[in-house]
Amino acid sequence: MTTRNFNALVDARWKAGFTLCINLDPEPGRIPPAFQDRPAIKGMIDFLKDVIWETADLVAAYKPNAAFYEACGKDGHEMLRQVIETIHEAAPNVPVIFDAKRADIGNTNEKYVTATFDELGCDAITVHPYLGPEAMAPFIDRKQNGIIVLVRTSNPGAGRYQDLLVDGRPVYQHIAHDVATTWNVNGNCGMVVGATYPDEMKQVRAIAPDSLILVPGIGAQGGDVDATVRNGMRPDGSGLLLCAGRSILYAQEEGSSPRIAAQVLHDQITAARQQLQR
Amino acid sequence: MTTRNFNALVDARWKAGFTLCINLDPEPGRIPPAFQDRPAIKGMIDFLKDVIWETADLVAAYKPNAAFYEACGKDGHEMLRQVIETIHEAAPNVPVIFDAKRADIGNTNEKYVTATFDELGCDAITVHPYLGPEAMAPFIDRKQNGIIVLVRTSNPGAGRYQDLLVDGRPVYQHIAHDVATTWNVNGNCGMVVGATYPDEMKQVRAIAPDSLILVPGIGAQGGDVDATVRNGMRPDGSGLLLCAGRSILYAQEEGSSPRIAAQVLHDQITAARQQLQR
Numbered sequence: 048m049t050t051r052n053f054n055a056l057v058d059a060r061w062k063a064g065f066t067l068c069i070n071l072d073p074e075p076g077r078i079p080p081a082f083q084d085r086p087a088i089k090g091m092i093d094f095l096k097d098v099i100w101e102t103a104d105l106v107a108a109y110k111p112n113a114a115f116y117e118a119c120g121k122d123g124h125e126m127l128r129q130v131i132e133t134i135h136e137a138a139p140n141v142p143v144i145f146d147a148k149r150a151d152i153g154n155t156n157e158k159y160v161t162a163t164f165d166e167l168g169c170d171a172i173t174v175h176p177y178l179g180p181e182a183m184a185p186f187i188d189r190k191q192n193g194i195i196v197l198v199r200t201s202n203p204g205a206g207r208y209q210d211l212l213v214d215g216r217p218v219y220q221h222i223a224h225d226v227a228t229t230w231n232v233n234g235n236c237g238m239v240v241g242a243t244y245p246d247e248m249k250q251v252r253a254i255a256p257d258s259l260i261l262v263p264g265i266g267a268q269g270g271d272v273d274a275t276v277r278n279g280m281r282p283d284g285s286g287l288l289l290c291a292g293r294s295i296l297y298a299q300e301e302g303s304s305p306r307i308a309a310q311v312l313h314d315q316i317t318a319a320r321q322q323l324q325r
Numbered sequence: 326m327t328t329r330n331f332n333a334l335v336d337a338r339w340k341a342g343f344t345l346c347i348n349l350d351p352e353p354g355r356i357p358p359a360f361q362d363r364p365a366i367k368g369m370i371d372f373l374k375d376v377i378w379e380t381a382d383l384v385a386a387y388k389p390n391a392a393f394y395e396a397c398g399k400d401g402h403e404m405l406r407q408v409i410e411t412i413h414e415a416a417p418n419v420p421v422i423f424d425a426k427r428a429d430i431g432n433t434n435e436k437y438v439t440a441t442f443d444e445l446g447c448d449a450i451t452v453h454p455y456l457g458p459e460a461m462a463p464f465i466d467r468k469q470n471g472i473i474v475l476v477r478t479s480n481p482g483a484g485r486y487q488d489l490l491v492d493g494r495p496v497y498q499h500i501a502h503d504v505a506t507t508w509n510v511n512g513n514c515g516m517v518v519g520a521t522y523p524d525e526m527k528q529v530r531a532i533a534p535d536s537l538i539l540v541p542g543i544g545a546q547g548g549d550v551d552a553t554v555r556n557g558m559r560p561d562g563s564g565l566l567l568c569a570g571r572s573i574l575y576a577q578e579e580g581s582s583p584r585i586a587a588q589v590l591h592d593q594i595t596a597a598r599q600q601l602q603r
Binding site: 072112114115117118119120121123124125128148149150151152153155156158159161162166167175176177178179180181182197200201202203204205206207208209211212213218221222225263268 | 487
């Protein structure tokens, strides 16, 4: 893993025309019937492996969320390990973002760094900003890994603290500016901005013209692809990772499949990008 | 676990005169020599079990931090499970706080709730405030469990965002007020305020006179017991959980033992409380 570089991997995928990031979040009750003939944990692992092999040529990144694995108790870690291993096998040039939203004091963050990058072999992690950049040094120091800071989250009540006005500007904009400057001494920091907030996306892109922005909220949460691309993409078509999970993984519930749903979303993003670059 | 109630457990420990919370954070390189004659993971588990049995009658709570277990990779979950099981066995009336600093959108927080309370059997969890109370509903809805929100963290750079002024008051005070009111509809929310910030402790206690405050930063981080008790304790001697970890677990490095170090700190807290109540 030591020779992998998150920025380089993402840049190459962007240059190849890919912007989609698939969330790999297993929900035991929603595994397709074809995977229900075996023990539940094995069914989920086999299903996720299938999704990865079916979509590996369509994505810019994969993003497993820690909570869905932890909820599986003692089997969760092994499930996550196998999912990450499968990504490295099926898509060796596609980075893995651990959507864990971690952050603690420095001494403790060193342990999260070990867990995420050394033990699990992920390429990037999402983190909370609340403790400030000083505490986050162990993450920031991992130059080859991506550190993606929550700036504007996709949930309906995100504004409660993120919109508090400080010197006439909302907190999320102060943090966006900081992440692009103070945090970014090693050039490895990105931000999270939800697709459900296109106006805030525009503000963040203006503040941080060069930053990687990870965008949850496409698909099941109702975020708009066109508005996201218009307000968040850089002129050269790079800069964004658009995340969808449930709408792809459980596409069979709508009579589709993960491959088809991923292809449709990829095409939609590509069309929006071409519209932008026209 | 369904009949356990975090508030009731803590109240009973306070009434019995206990305020100390021991952090159970295993560091492979610091296990005492007596536990080094076996595989590393077993050595750590046996050591932590010993610390629990030696200190069970001196504490108000135990607090394992997720990061230290996750850094142990595939064995981490089993280690954590055994530590929690040992607490329930050695100290059935002492609550377990999972210091995991989690927080995601609502749908995902449901999974963290399952992982923490149902799978692991913890009584409380620490969480980040950044997504706001709307996203945190799955935690807040667990009336019998404690939800302890980061308000003022113990790290040197905590002020970077926590001290930003909104309407003339720092962000951490706005959040403290919210946690004691909006978040606390079920009476199960507490806050984290670092012992390294006695002035901020005083402010938070004024804003939230009834709230449980979890206080990291005693011991290795240098927080002052007397100032913490003076500024944070309620008049009846309740309201605080003072956390120490490294200074107790690795007391042997200083020629002491976990039991003796815990007893010394308990006595120091008791003296400070008596001073206050005089």
